[in-house]
Amino acid sequence: MKRVCRLNRKRGEAITTQTGMIVAGLVLAAIITLTFLDKAVNDLKGETLEKNYIARDIALALDAVYAAPGDIEYTYSMRDYKYVVEIRDNMVRVRKNLGESDNVAGVYDYFGSNREGSKMAYRIIPSPGSEAPALVHLGNRDGNLFVMADNAAVERNAAFA
């Protein structure tokens, strides 16, 4: 008995093709949704606002420390926030974790000097198990800005992206 393949028929071909295209469209929409979902969830949970706020807070504190006459050290408490703070290239970046992209990170500029030896590159990673807040010390010594931290790991001049 000859087997009849329904898919070879006219209606079968059209349905198969259309179904395939619909599935492909849904997969594409899902991929795009997942791409934007991360940012949307961050915005809805308020994390984007928190990161932007902390980035501006630290950047303005750096500006004030830079503007001070003489040597100064200012301690900024991260309170309950366990965000990673990067200070380099005259920008403060605040991320939820190391792998987070700049699109969802809090970013703000600060002033600094172009003098030799005064360029900063720091990454502050709060200790995950510690209940004590991370304390970021921003200082100005002999016209050069420096950064230290308590209850957090500090990477200096690391070759991070």
Place this chain on the structure above:
Amino acid sequence: MRHLHKHLHSLLKSKRGISLSYKMFMWVPRFIYTIVVVATIFWVISSFIMTRTNVYDAESKILASAAYYSGNGFSKSDPDTGRVYTGVIDSESFSTKRLGDLLVNDKPLIVGRFVKKQAAVDYQLGQQPGQAIYTDKDRYERWQPLAQAGGKGEGSKAVYSDVRYAAVLDPATGRTAGYVVETVFIASG
């Protein structure tokens, strides 16, 4: 395999094949529209959520103070002790170059201008022209008309001004005179 190839070849040549090809081709713009619609939905959602904090008012005050308080600003400083005499401006240091060296790493969203003018009493005794210095003169002059227009929204420019009184030291004569320093910062929205 040859049978499949022959079947596909005859399909594409036939009227049914052409119709199928056209339908498949029309899925390309549908994919593009899908991307546009999904992206627009997320953009609309995010536009109703506040995620930015406007700190230009505080920032302009800090930047203005940087020029007065910093040892690399335009205030008189003692080269031996490093003490900065805030409130006393060294007229030789009141220059765009000095200000540029202080604030050398430009902030792309805010520019400023300091204008030094004689105090009223000194002006009556002998008029001296005012002097203006900039953090970024080209950008300031481009943004000034936009700031004066007073528009709101994305791309608008907001003005933050400050006035301080200072004594200006003339190193050549050693004399000080009273001046008014008007500071204007323009921030991009």
